[in-house]
Amino acid sequence: MKTIRLIITAFLAVFSLSILTAQNGESEILTTTEITVKQGHHAQFIEGVKSWKSCYLENNGKDKWNMWHRQQGVGNLYVMSGMIPNWAEMDREDEASNECYVILLNLIMPHIEKVNSRIARSMPDISRTFPEEAKYIRVNYYEVHKEYAFEEVINAVNDAIKKKEGQPRGLWYNIEYGGPDTPDFMIAEPFTKYADMDIERDSPAKIYTDLVGEEKAAELWEVWFDTLQNSWSYTFKLNTEMSN
Numbered sequence: 383m384k385t386i387r388l389i390i391t392a393f394l395a396v397f398s399l400s401i402l403t404a405q406n407g408e409s410e411i412l413t414t415t416e417i418t419v420k421q422g423h424h425a426q427f428i429e430g431v432k433s434w435k436s437c438y439l440e441n442n443g444k445d446k447w448n449m450w451h452r453q454q455g456v457g458n459l460y461v462m463s464g465m466i467p468n469w470a471e472m473d474r475e476d477e478a479s480n481e482c483y484v485i486l487l488n489l490i491m492p493h494i495e496k497v498n499s500r501i502a503r504s505m506p507d508i509s510r511t512f513p514e515e516a517k518y519i520r521v522n523y524y525e526v527h528k529e530y531a532f533e534e535v536i537n538a539v540n541d542a543i544k545k546k547e548g549q550p551r552g553l554w555y556n557i558e559y560g561g562p563d564t565p566d567f568m569i570a571e572p573f574t575k576y577a578d579m580d581i582e583r584d585s586p587a588k589i590y591t592d593l594v595g596e597e598k599a600a601e602l603w604e605v606w607f608d609t610l611q612n613s614w615s616y617t618f619k620l621n622t623e624m625s626n
Contacts, residue, residue: 443478
């Protein structure tokens, strides 16, 4: 039963527009569920999700979700994501989901290796709006041991980027709930196509250094290296057929 509840979470506890909706000025709750597909089961998993989506829409389901396919790393992994304004939304019943439970049980669960769910809080003060045409995201994850110091660094650098470019480059989240391997922060940077990643831009470090000078910048980098424990990155592609 525990496994069933975890997988149900992947499909029934995702609300609103997506992981990367335009920030509205107020912090919201981000739910992300990583779904690792069994080797050799990819096509069956995709068809199962499509069948569940069709059933959900036929039963007048109202919730929205986005399905992102990770492009690198070990295993075949999708991230199902959504935003909710507050915890009370978790109490809301979704009858359309209940009507489609058999499809979830028979056509999706047999093709899933594992599920890993996390909850984060958006950081709208240092985040950009998300372009609707974006189909790819580059996500950087950060594991830190002094969150207040890390936020001091990203706030300062983000201010410098906004002064030069007019807006932040990505959407920041503080990850609040997850397992032992859960990072503390992440930033998602949107792109419309892979070619956009070839565009050469000054690094955030250079932008900040150009603004404040090398001496003051060195002080901030000292804080950065003191708090940062680990970081890693992936790119994700939006699967529109599996999203709603």
